[in-house]
Amino acid sequence: MSVVKREGTIAAIATAPGRGGVGVIRISGSNLLPFAFALTGKTPKPRYATLADFKAADGSTIDSGLLIYFPNPQSFTGEDVLELQGHGGPVVMKMLLARCLDLGARLAEPGEFSRRAFLNGKMDLAQAEAVADLIDAATASAARSAVRSLQGEFSRAIGELNDELINLRMLVEATLDFPEEDIDFLQAANAFGRLERLQLKLAEIFDRAGQGKLLQSGLHVVLAGQPNVGKSSLLNRLAGDDLAIVTPIAGTTRDALRSTIQIEGIPLHIIDTAGLRETDDEVEKIGIERSWKEIERSDVVLLLVDARTGVSDADREILSRLPETLQRITIYNKIDLAGRAAERHDESDGVAISLSAKANQGMDLLRQELLRIAGWHQAEDVFIARERHLRALALAQEHVAAARSVVEGFVPALELFAEELRLAQQALGEITGEFTADDLLGVIFSRFCIGK
Numbered sequence: 001m002s003v004v005k006r007e008g009t010i011a012a013i014a015t016a017p018g019r020g021g022v023g024v025i026r027i028s029g030s031n032l033l034p035f036a037f038a039l040t041g042k043t044p045k046p047r048y049a050t051l052a053d054f055k056a057a058d059g060s061t062i063d064s065g066l067l068i069y070f071p072n073p074q075s076f077t078g079e080d081v082l083e084l085q086g087h088g089g090p091v092v093m094k095m096l097l098a099r100c101l102d103l104g105a106r107l108a109e110p111g112e113f114s115r116r117a118f119l120n121g122k123m124d125l126a127q128a129e130a131v132a133d134l135i136d137a138a139t140a141s142a143a144r145s146a147v148r149s150l151q152g153e154f155s156r157a158i159g160e161l162n163d164e165l166i167n168l169r170m171l172v173e174a175t176l177d178f179p180e181e182d183i184d185f186l187q188a189a190n191a192f193g194r195l196e197r198l199q200l201k202l203a204e205i206f207d208r209a210g211q212g213k214l215l216q217s218g219l220h221v222v223l224a225g226q227p228n229v230g231k232s233s234l235l236n237r238l239a240g241d242d243l244a245i246v247t248p249i250a251g252t253t254r255d256a257l258r259s260t261i262q263i264e265g266i267p268l269h270i271i272d273t274a275g276l277r278e279t280d281d282e283v284e285k286i287g288i289e290r291s292w293k294e295i296e297r298s299d300v301v302l303l304l305v306d307a308r309t310g311v312s313d314a315d316r317e318i319l320s321r322l323p324e325t326l327q328r329i330t331i332y333n334k335i336d337l338a339g340r341a342a343e344r345h346d347e348s349d350g351v352a353i354s355l356s357a358k359a360n361q362g363m364d365l366l367r368q369e370l371l372r373i374a375g376w377h378q379a380e381d382v383f384i385a386r387e388r389h390l391r392a393l394a395l396a397q398e399h400v401a402a403a404r405s406v407v408e409g410f411v412p413a414l415e416l417f418a419e420e421l422r423l424a425q426q427a428l429g430e431i432t433g434e435f436t437a438d439d440l441l442g443v444i445f446s447r448f449c450i451g452k
């Protein structure tokens with residue numbers, strides 16, 4: 001239960017904080033014409049830009065800007081919406097916002113405009129999430145996929161699966177009315193073939209959504225290893241910039257340093273860490289603790305090793321401490337000093353790549369391997385998706401598979417079959433928000449930025 005009242009007129013600065021040519025304040029609620037009149041002395045023509053003075057309570061002018069009135073239900077939220085497009089200075093924007101609050105609006109919570117748009121049926125949940133994901137997109141590919149979801153492509157795909165589930169359920173209901181003939185009935189309607197097709201389609205959408213999730217959140221890659229093996233040099237090489245300090249002194253890096261790069265549109269969050277070793281240096285010790293924390297929350301660890309010495313006992317010690325679930329690539333760095341060629345090869349415990357961060361050798365092998373580990377294989381028609389969507393799709397897949405094994409059983413239990421189909425449909429409904437609990441909605445929208 002939220003204590004915040006959800007109704008009422010809300011206002012927020014919609015543009016990014018800081019200075020800008022133009023700044024926008026968005027207001028959503030009901031009966032906003034009097035509000036507009038009180039602020040400007042004008043009654044704006046719907047959906048036209050009206051030049052107006054935005055007045056303070058004492059009649060002085062705060063700013064002179066454009067006023068746009070979107071009467072309900074034709075607006076972003078489906079309510080009355082007013083937009084004040086003023087000059088984009090932080091002080092003038094704050095003064096304008098304060099004036100809106102004086103006039104009876106309250107500050108919008110994060111995501112509250114989008115939440116209202118969702119509740120008023122302007123978009124479904126997957127589309128609302130796509131709005132936030134578009135704003136957060138780290139690469140152009142991610143942005144393109146987000147727009148695809150925003151325009152309803154993901155929702156339509158889910159809708160098609162849903163329709164097929166409804167058809168199958170109707171078929172079962174009809175069959176249940178004629179219990180003697182159930183098997184023949186299902187066979188005549190090709191229920192088996194349709195289930196199989198549904199499974200294929202679900203698998204395909206799961207795959208596209210998985211790619212979308214990858215585009216959205218990318219991969220967290222941590223560089224780990226003993227001091228001086230070249231972790232910071234590798235970060236700099238991947239980022240194409242001198243971000244981290246590199247010296248021949250062991251124990252140079254203390255704070256974890258991060259940089260987001262992209263490979264074929266996939267955001268990779270690379271984290272350089274302090275070299276792992278036993279040390280009496282207090283500062284370095286803290287750095288090493290931080291390294292382990294970063295390692296534990298990453299998706300992939302690149303374990304760097306000096307190509308001249310190979311995997312040492314100290315490296316094996318590090319390896320034994322790596323979490324089981326973590327994907328790992330062993331990197332033999334400094335091949336230029338070892339007289340070895342850049343290559344990728346399989347070792348008993350995973351893939352290894354020999355390269356030189358400093359001499360820029362073997363870097364493409366590493367990039368390709370990172371994409372492979374990420375599971376990236378598709379560049380077209382991806383829709384942006386989140387972990388939440390993948391879980392719902394996986395659940396739907398489980399129930400459809402269960403439905404199939406029921407129907408293929410020796411004595412098919414039709415009630416059970418129908419129930420599995422219903423559960424599959426419910427799982428899909430969570431994606432679009434048809435069956436989504438209120439508290440989950442709260443969590444989803446609270447992660448949006450303010451003014452969205």
Ligand SMILES: Nc1nc2c(c(=O)[nH]1)N(C=O)[C@@H](CNc1ccc(C(=O)N[C@@H](CCC(=O)O)C(=O)O)cc1)CN2
Pocket residue numbers: 024026070073074075076083122
């Ligand atoms: N100035 C401004 N630009 C913006 C937004 C905004 O709120 N204000 N948006 C904020 O995200 C996005 C555009 N989203 C919008 C979505 C729907 C409607 C709207 O008025 N819909 C009506 C009418 C549709 C029509 O005329 O075709 C409706 O759905 O009934 C407006 C903006 C991006 N650019």
Ligand SMILES: Nc1nc2c(ncn2[C@@H]2O[C@H](COP(=O)(O)OP(=O)(O)OP(=O)(O)O)[C@@H](O)[C@H]2O)c(=O)[nH]1
Pocket residue numbers: 226227228229230231232233234245246247248249250251252253254273274275276333334335336337355356357358359
């Ligand atoms: N020849 C050669 N030298 C390298 C290579 N990579 C790194 N080095 C050198 O090795 C030294 C250590 O490199 P760093 O990148 O600072 O190593 P690090 O693993 O970050 O070290 P710490 O931060 O102390 O843990 C520097 O002198 C680098 O120039 C390489 O591929 N070839």
Ligand SMILES: [Mg+2]
Pocket residue numbers: 231232233244245252253272273274275
């Ligand atoms: Mg370093």
